[in-house]
Amino acid sequence: MALCLGQVFSKDKTFRPRKRFEPGTQRFELYKKAQASLKSGLDLRKVVQLPEGEYIKDWIAVHVVDFFNRINLIYGTVSEYCSERTCPIMSGGLRYEYRWQDGDDYKKPTKLPALKYMNLLMDWIESLINNEDIFPTRVGVPFPKNFQQVCKKILSRLFRVFVHVYIHHFDSICSMGAEAHINTCYKHYYYFISEFNLIDHSELEPLKEMTEKICN
Numbered sequence: 001m002a003l004c005l006g007q008v009f010s011k012d013k014t015f016r017p018r019k020r021f022e023p024g025t026q027r028f029e030l031y032k033k034a035q036a037s038l039k040s041g042l043d044l045r046k047v048v049q050l051p052e053g054e055y056i057k058d059w060i061a062v063h064v065v066d067f068f069n070r071i072n073l074i075y076g077t078v079s080e081y082c083s084e085r086t087c088p089i090m091s092g093g094l095r096y097e098y099r100w101q102d103g104d105d106y107k108k109p110t111k112l113p114a115l116k117y118m119n120l121l122m123d124w125i126e127s128l129i130n131n132e133d134i135f136p137t138r139v140g141v142p143f144p145k146n147f148q149q150v151c152k153k154i155l156s157r158l159f160r161v162f163v164h165v166y167i168h169h170f171d172s173i174c175s176m177g178a179e180a181h182i183n184t185c186y187k188h189y190y191y192f193i194s195e196f197n198l199i200d201h202s203e204l205e206p207l208k209e210m211t212e213k214i215c216n
Contacts, residue, residue, distance in 0.1 A: 045191050047191075074165060077176070084116075087114035089114065090111075091167075096206045098164075125154055166182075
């Protein structure tokens with residue numbers, strides 16, 4: 001059930017084309033190994049653990065791209081319900097508001113409608129994972145020294161998509177019969193970031209109760 005996102009969420013509504021790994025590369029083989037573990041029905045806590053003999057940065061790179069694809073697919077499906085009218089601010093309920101800052105066009109934290117925020121977020125992530133200096137694909141090319149910090153930032157911002165979808169669009173998810181699928185995707189994400197300490201747990205506060213319910 002965890003891997004049937006494509007059967008529930010409409011692939012043609014994906015925000016961005018799916019990032020794929022080049023067949024024959026080590027990262028492609030790692031990706032296949034990760035997918036096989038997911039399909040095996042193993043405990044997700046074990047699935048996210050670093051396989052013996054593999055490099056942690058490769059393992060993180062594979063998962064960052066996979067989570068980008070999956071979360072992009074989830075939001076792409078509910079985006080028709082996420083307009084400037086319904087979601088004039090990128091938020092998670094009344095307590096949490098997310099402002100966009102990228103150092104380029106938005107040099108200061110800027111309040112935006114959720115849909116605009118999501119577009120900027122997906123563009124930003126896509127530009128990073130397609131950047132050979134950050135996510136190298138050529139054999140023998142090392143990851144940059146700040147690679148894990150970049151991944152932490154990506155994963156932190158992807159968490160905000162979960163927050164917005166769960167709090168503002170969960171009725172739409174349920175109407176599609178997709179509750180179990182998004183829960184499993186979130187659990188996979190949560191166990192992975194927890195395994196490698198990739199997000200400050202204070203940032204997970206908006207979904208604390210839901211996380212305790214489905215992940216413990």
